[in-house]
Structures are given as C-alpha cells and as structure tokens.
Amino acid sequence: MPDSPALQALDARRSVPALQLGAPGPDPETLLRMLASAVRVPDHGKMVPYRFLKIDGDARHSLGAFLAERSRARDPQASDAQVEKDRMRFSHAPLIITVIARPRPNPKVPEQEQLMTVGCVCFALMQAAQALGFGAQWLTAWMAFDPAVQAHLGLAEGERIAGFIHIGTPKLLPPERERPDPATLLQDWEG
Template structure:
C-alpha cells in the first residue's frame, strides 16, 4: 500500500527552530492562504475560539524591547543573557502569527474542548506553512502566559495565547528526530476492565 501525498506531508512535518528561520517570509496573500487551511479544524458548535495577531517588520523588535522591560519588572535580578534572549526572541523569523484563544463559557462545549480546537489551529498552521515551502515553529514561553504581555498585545482579559507560530525560510535542513512508536502507544480495549 503506497502512502497518499497527504500522509507523506504529515510524516515530513518537523519544527524548524525560530533561530533557523530567515527571509523571505510569506507575502500577505500567502499568509491568508495559510490561515485558510489553519481554520479548517474540528470546532464543536462552530464557536471559533481563536483569532490571530500578525507580528512582522519593526513590530518584532518593538515587542522584544517590551519583553525586556517586562522581564525586569518580573525579576529585577534577571541576567543580561536572559534579557538579550527576550529582546531577540521575535527577531529571527520574518513573521510571527500569534494564535489567540477566546475560550467562552458554553453549556454544550467545555472549555477544554474549545482549547483543543485552538491547539489544532496551531498545528494546522504549522502544516500549512510547511506545505507552502516555509519552516515554522510553535513556541510559547513565559510571555504567552503573562497578563502584561497580553494587555500590550491588545488581548482582552478573557483571551490567552495558545502559541506564537514563527514562520520563515529555513536557513538549514533540519534533521529528523526520534518519534514515538505508535504501536507501543496503542492498546486494544476489549470492553472489560
């Protein structure tokens, strides 16, 4: 049995570290095409518990400077190496799509299920970027969970950050890594405890 092209693409997926992503990034039409694929996820009740923020150009460095200020507020003893890491965090890939979660109370769709939809969006965006010839990495870090960063990015109090998807052209080929053995993870349930 030969593998269909879609499975071949899934099997070829790998994260490209953000430091290994450079120009060129996708143009505006390509970004929209990626997002068209990313929104085709399971979404019980069509709640659309997500939205996107595009961070590119000079906004990447501006966010890095804010992160330095915020890191110093959070920990006055933070090292200069950590501050420089935070300053450069968004400067490697030419494009960062922030996937914002909008989880709302819903009698039919639990918050956990909505959050899984948002996670699927992040993964589908990685797949779409790779399908269009780009590399991508899904990152979070402390800033994804910091209320001041959320406010700085214009999120409401009910919103969160599921991930920063860094997208660009890979500077180098990324080697395959060990993957779990699906057979070792599969258990047959026979209907009895």
C-alpha cells in the same frame, strides 16, 4: 501500503527553530492562504474560539524591547544574557502569528474542547506553512502566560495566547528526531 502525498506531508513535518528562520516570509496573499487551511479544524458548535495577531517588521523589535523590560521587571536578578535573549525572541523569523484562544461559555461545548480546537489551528498553520515551502515553530515560553504581555498585545478579558507561530524561510532543515512508536501507545479496550 503506498503512502499518499498527504501522509508524506504529515510524516515530513518538523519544527524549524525560530533562530533558523529568515526572510522571506509569506506575502499577505500567501499568509491568508495558510490561514484558510489553518481554520479547517474540528470546531464543535462552530464556536471559532480563536483569532490571529500578526507580528512582523518593526513590530517584532518593539515587542522585543517590551519583553526585555518585562523580563527585568519580573526578575531583577536576570542576567544580561537572559534579558537580551528575551529581547531577540521575535527578531529572527520575519513573521509571527500569535494564535489567541478565546473560549466562551457554552453548555454544549466545554472550554477544553474549544482549547483543543485552538491547538489544532496552531498545528494546521504549521502544516500549511511547510506545505508552501516555509518553516515554522510553535513557541510559548513565559511571555505567552504573562498578564502584562497579554495586555501589551491587546488581549481581551478571557483571551489567552495559545502559541506564537514563527514563520519564515528555513536557513537549514533540522535533522529528523526520534518519534514514539505508535504501536507501543495503542491499547485494546476489552470492555
């Protein structure tokens, strides 16, 4: 069976480590085009349980300084190398889109469904970035779950970080890695 270009694009998807992402990043028009694709996800009840926070330019370094302070506050015994790693986390890729989950109570749309929608947005944004010639990596780490970081980024009550999507021009393409064989994951249900 011949592959379609859409399947070839899905099959070519791979994360490019944030350390390997450099300038240029997408311009504002290109970013909006990526986001237009990213929001075309299953969304039961049209809840739109997500929003985006753009971190670029000097804001990346400002956030890094905060993370270094927070890293030391969380663990006074943290090594200087660990604190420096936290300081530099957002300084490599020229653009980071923080995907923020904002699930809301709805009797017909459980929170889990809303969170799956948000996960789809993260994945679709990575696909859109790659389709336009950029590399991307979806990261979380401790800062995605830390209340002080969430407050620093202006998250409202009930919001949480689903992922930091680092986007930029790949300095190198990562090698393909082993993928699971879908045939070993598929079962027939026989009732």
